[in-house]
Amino acid sequence: MATQYATVTWDQLHRDARTLARQLMPLMPFRGVVAITRGGMIPAAIIARELGCRVMETISVVSYDEEQQGDPVIVKQPDAAGNGEGFLVVDDLVDSGVTARLVRERLPKAVFACLYAKPKGRDLTDHFVTEVSQDTWVLFPWDTAPLFVPPLVDGGRDGGAAA
Ligand SMILES: O=P(O)(O)OC[C@H]1O[C@H](OP(=O)(O)OP(=O)(O)O)[C@H](O)[C@@H]1O
Ligand SMILES: Nc1nc2[nH]cnc2c(=O)[nH]1
Numbered sequence: 699m700a701t702q703y704a705t706v707t708w709d710q711l712h713r714d715a716r717t718l719a720r721q722l723m724p725l726m727p728f729r730g731v732v733a734i735t736r737g738g739m740i741p742a743a744i745i746a747r748e749l750g751c752r753v754m755e756t757i758s759v760v761s762y763d764e765e766q767q768g769d770p771v772i773v774k775q776p777d778a779a780g781n782g783e784g785f786l787v788v789d790d791l792v793d794s795g796v797t798a799r800l801v802r803e804r805l806p807k808a809v810f811a812c813l814y815a816k817p818k819g820r821d822l823t824d825h826f827v828t829e830v831s832q833d834t835w836v837l838f839p840w841d842t843a844p845l846f847v848p849p850l851v852d853g854g855r856d857g858g859a860a861a
């Protein structure tokens with residue numbers, strides 16, 4: 699169970715996706731990009747734009763219900779990617795590594811990249827931008843919304859420092 703949360707803004711996500719694309723430039727060209735849905739779709743689109751990739755495929759793995767992990771199942775196959783040769787697989791993050799392991803079994807020849815990596819899953823990704831601790835739950839911009847926080851003088855929590 700996560701003991702802390704890290705909020706990623708749209709700006710930060712875009713910067714991190716561009717940083718990852720820069721890391722991947724030496725591996726060009728790719729035949730296409732495979733996004734692990736759903737979390738990998740926006741990072742994959744940003745990276746495909748930076749690398750000039752027009753061919754995009756998806757693989758859908760279902761394993762989490764909120765923060766609770768179950769057995770992973772591929773509910774949509776990446777048929778256009780064959781065994782992954784020449785393809786770049788993109789996800790938002792690796793946590794336990796369960797999703798990445800299953801996708802790598804399905805696409806053994808692909809290069810795997812994600813924005814954020816927790817220690818347990820780090821070795822399952824070929825590339826990542828930032829490591830976060832295992833007990834941190836990353837909140838992506840599509841998971842969150844800006845909220846009104848009452849001023850301290852009105853009895854509000856410390857919205858800036860403690861949020
Ligand atoms: O390394 P793991 O422990 O497998 O966790 C990482 C996976 O979990 C999240 O996806 P999720 O299953 O929540 O689905 P979503 O992308 O559709 O939100 C995240 O987007 C990764 O794909
Ligand atoms: N949003 C989100 N989904 C996850 N799936 C596995 N770990 C995480 C995480 O830290 N944040």
Ligand SMILES: [Mg+2]
Binds near residue numbers: 734735736738789790
């Ligand atoms: Mg996911």
